[in-house]
Amino acid sequence: MGITTAFSTEEPLGGSVVLTKLEAAINWSRKYSFFLYPFATACCAMEFMAVGGPRYDLDRFGAALPRFSPRQADLLMVVGTITHKQAPILVKVYNQMTEPKWVMAFGVCAVSGGFYDNYATVQGIDTLIPVDVYIPGCPPRPEMVLDGLMKLQEKVTKEKWSDWPRGPAPVKMKC
Amino acid sequence: MSTNVTLDKLSRQFPRSVVETHTHRGDATAIVRKDEILAICRFLRDDPELAYDFMMDLTAVDYLGKEPRFEVVYHLYSLSKNQRVRIKARVPEADCTIDSIVSIWVAADWFEREVFDLYGIIFNGHPNLKRLLLYEGFEGHPLRKDYPLKKRQPLIGPLN
Amino acid sequence: MTDSAKNLHTEQMVINMGPSHPVTHGTVKFTVTLDGETIDDLKVDIGYLHRGFEKMCENGTWEQVMPYTDRLNYVSPLINNVGYALAVEKLFGVQAPERCQYIRVIISEMARICDHFTNIAAGAMEVGAMTVFLYFVEARDLLWDLLEELCGARVTANYVRFGGVKNDLPEGFGAKTAQAFETCRKLWVDVDKLLTKNRIFIDRMRDVGTMPAQEAIAHGFTGPCLRASGVPYDVRKAQPYLVYDQMDFEVPVGETGDNFDRYLVRMEEINQSMRIVEQALARIPRGPINLDMPALRWQSKDDTYNRIEALIFHFKTVTEGVKPPAGEIYSAVEGANGELGFYLVSDGSGKPVKCRVRPPCFPLTAAMPRMMRGRLIADIVPTFDMINMIGGECDR
Ligand code: SF4
Numbered sequence: 001m002g003i004t005t006a007f008s009t010e011e012p013l014g015g016s017v018v019l020t021k022l023e024a025a026i027n028w029s030r031k032y033s034f035f036l037y038p039f040a041t042a043c044c045a046m047e048f049m050a051v052g053g054p055r056y057d058l059d060r061f062g063a064a065l066p067r068f069s070p071r072q073a074d075l076l077m078v079v080g081t082i083t084h085k086q087a088p089i090l091v092k093v094y095n096q097m098t099e100p101k102w103v104m105a106f107g108v109c110a111v112s113g114g115f116y117d118n119y120a121t122v123q124g125i126d127t128l129i130p131v132d133v134y135i136p137g138c139p140p141r142p143e144m145v146l147d148g149l150m151k152l153q154e155k156v157t158k159e160k161w162s163d164w165p166r167g168p169a170p171v172k173m174k175c
Numbered sequence: 176m177s178t179n180v181t182l183d184k185l186s187r188q189f190p191r192s193v194v195e196t197h198t199h200r201g202d203a204t205a206i207v208r209k210d211e212i213l214a215i216c217r218f219l220r221d222d223p224e225l226a227y228d229f230m231m232d233l234t235a236v237d238y239l240g241k242e243p244r245f246e247v248v249y250h251l252y253s254l255s256k257n258q259r260v261r262i263k264a265r266v267p268e269a270d271c272t273i274d275s276i277v278s279i280w281v282a283a284d285w286f287e288r289e290v291f292d293l294y295g296i297i298f299n300g301h302p303n304l305k306r307l308l309l310y311e312g313f314e315g316h317p318l319r320k321d322y323p324l325k326k327r328q329p330l331i332g333p334l335n
Numbered sequence: 336m337t338d339s340a341k342n343l344h345t346e347q348m349v350i351n352m353g354p355s356h357p358v359t360h361g362t363v364k365f366t367v368t369l370d371g372e373t374i375d376d377l378k379v380d381i382g383y384l385h386r387g388f389e390k391m392c393e394n395g396t397w398e399q400v401m402p403y404t405d406r407l408n409y410v411s412p413l414i415n416n417v418g419y420a421l422a423v424e425k426l427f428g429v430q431a432p433e434r435c436q437y438i439r440v441i442i443s444e445m446a447r448i449c450d451h452f453t454n455i456a457a458g459a460m461e462v463g464a465m466t467v468f469l470y471f472v473e474a475r476d477l478l479w480d481l482l483e484e485l486c487g488a489r490v491t492a493n494y495v496r497f498g499g500v501k502n503d504l505p506e507g508f509g510a511k512t513a514q515a516f517e518t519c520r521k522l523w524v525d526v527d528k529l530l531t532k533n534r535i536f537i538d539r540m541r542d543v544g545t546m547p548a549q550e551a552i553a554h555g556f557t558g559p560c561l562r563a564s565g566v567p568y569d570v571r572k573a574q575p576y577l578v579y580d581q582m583d584f585e586v587p588v589g590e591t592g593d594n595f596d597r598y599l600v601r602m603e604e605i606n607q608s609m610r611i612v613e614q615a616l617a618r619i620p621r622g623p624i625n626l627d628m629p630a631l632r633w634q635s636k637d638d639t640y641n642r643i644e645a646l647i648f649h650f651k652t653v654t655e656g657v658k659p660p661a662g663e664i665y666s667a668v669e670g671a672n673g674e675l676g677f678y679l680v681s682d683g684s685g686k687p688v689k690c691r692v693r694p695p696c697f698p699l700t701a702a703m704p705r706m707m708r709g710r711l712i713a714d715i716v717p718t719f720d721m722i723n724m725i726g727g728e729c730d731r
Binding site for chain 3: 199200202204228229230231232234236238248250254257259261280281282284285286293306307308309310317318320322324
């Protein structure tokens with residue numbers, strides 16, 4: 001089942017009871033029920049459409065339901081280039097999401113600015129908000145995205161109560 | 176002498192404003208004085224033999240180090256005559272203005288705003304000359320050759 | 336309206352749509368002034384994807400621009416590639432060999448098909464037709480498979496070179512295309528059945544975002560949106576480039592210029608583009624795919640690794656870039672959204688002085704307020720979908 005059992009007392013009980021740590025059980029359910037917020041800005045959105053489409057089918061990982069309100073989502077997928085004009089909006093969306101929340105940097109632009117290194121672009125969204133999983137590629141292939149999602153699932157299983165809440169993004173608006 | 180109808184007509188109509196005409200790789204070009212740009216554009220659109228009804232593109236080029244420094248470039252297309260022409264107007268840095276042609280082609284509205292945003296050329300008589308692609312608070316005009324490639328002015332976050 | 340309703344005190348409301356809004360697949364912000372549900376005024380704010388395309392081009396060599404063009408209209412990158420390569424070739428005053436021209440026609444049309452698939456898929460999804468999205472994304476994936484086999488990338492192809500293309504068509508490309516088209520046509524028929532006579536779809540699209548021909552011209556419309564208004568302007572017909580003058584295809588035009596016509600024009604263009612691809616594949620001649628002109632191209636890898644002169648030459652062209660003669664040109668191709676023009680200025684050095692793109696969806700987006708004034712707020716979504724604003728191209 002994927003839940004790490006904490007004790008070996010299940011067998012005497014005839015296999016009809018599962019014992020586990022509450023933390024592990026919650027993490028297990030979290031990892032199969034991401035509600036994602038696609039912050040799609042640029043070319044990577046084309047691959048995002050393909051990932052959501054019938055062939056690659058994000059649904060298999062329990063992450064198919066895009067929520068277009070940040071308050072209902074717990075996985076922020078930053079798909080594409082973030083420019084300086086866009087940056088405050090990204091931070092705002094991140095801060096509006098309720099905890100627990102995870103961030104996926106989809107494509108090299110979100111990871112590091114990619115090959116746009118100029119006056120207009122942010123050099124990686126991790127200068128603005130914490131990032132959980134980086135998916136390189138310009139744009140990443142759907143397989144890569146699925147791999148990234150599985151890595152994130154792995155990460156979620158290892159999380160502790162004390163990891164939350166993370167609080168708002170560390171950057172502040174400049175006046 | 177060029178054999179292009181548009182250039183001929185234009186030179187005849189505005190002998191003092193048309194500085195130079197040439198055809199390079201099939202592209203007809205007229206370099207005109209900026210003061211009469213409005214009249215020239217109106218003529219190009221309204222003359223039945225020319226009928227340039229499309230304002231396809233409007234942009235500027237920065238020739239840093241030359242005088243006049245800027246060139247505003249118009250690309251026009253005539254649907255009925257299937258003709259293209261390029262009109263260029265030189266704009267010196269000291270007097271960085273030119274008349275807006277929004278009254279002739281509505282399409283010019285955003286194109287002019289973009290040029291203003293990126294080059295800082297002011298279009299007189301434009302109804303809403305504000306930054307288009309960049310944000311309020313951005314200083315300078317990034318497509319000028321003397322604007323450094325990586326000079327960032329973030330609204331939020333570090334300069335990186 | 337009864338008297339009492341007229342005398343009711345109402346206030347206008349200003350709401351923001353975007354920049355991060357589900358229907359704005361590019362990022363764009365609408366500031367809508369509403370009177371009830373009617374739009375009094377609409378302001379469009381773009382630039383959220385302004386990535387400094389031109390500045391990057393001016394700071395790189397002529398070749399280095401090619402990958403950036405992929406990311407302009409990222410739904411049909413190959414047309415941008417072709418457009419840019421044609422522009423640079425015009426600057427040089429050369430023409431690619433015939434086989435290459437056929438290949439370019441094939442990939443341009445495939446890109447156009449992909450673009451229209453994506454546009455209709457997204458547009459239909461946003462008015463509630465999810466099945467269409469699934470069908471057309473699958474159809475697009477089939478074509479992407481072909482393109483991937485051809486150039487190694489699904490989206491950002493970077494396939495075209497000055498005076499040629501990167502590599503020849505792979506083995507069995509024609510047969511595979513025929514197979515993919517067969518499935519695409521089936522999916523097309525399904526979507527046609529799902530949408531074209533669908534009451535809900537028609538109600539959302541018909542007579543919405545209407546643009547009369549004269550105004551469309553004044554606003555600088557080109558491409559499917561202009562043709563939907565009844566103006567049969569298509570660069571492929573008006574000023575044929577490559578081998579389009581030898582292809583037999585029709586340019587569909589609409590009547591009223593509303594969203595439904597735009598949809599119909601795009602659907603028919605998919606068919607016409609498939610026809611062009613099939614003709615081109617049937618007629619493609621043998622021969623070289625690249626111009627034999629060392630000043631224009633990088634040396635072949637074989638030569639670079641085995642001959643010292645070629646290595647030196649390679650080193651020089653890579654670091655300094657190819658050097659087009661000084662001059663300026665404007666060259667236009669028919670992009671998926673309309674006239675995609677490149678205005679290049681060269682001073683004879685390895686770097687462009689100016690590399691300007693005429694983005695076809697830029698004037699379309701600018702006309703949003705004109706199309707939306709006096710309409711309902713719900714009309715923004717289908718109209719914005721059908722003008723197909725692509726952030727990378729509009730904001731550059
Ligand atoms: S990573 Fe590449 S494909 Fe993705 S948004 Fe950036 S440039 Fe576009």
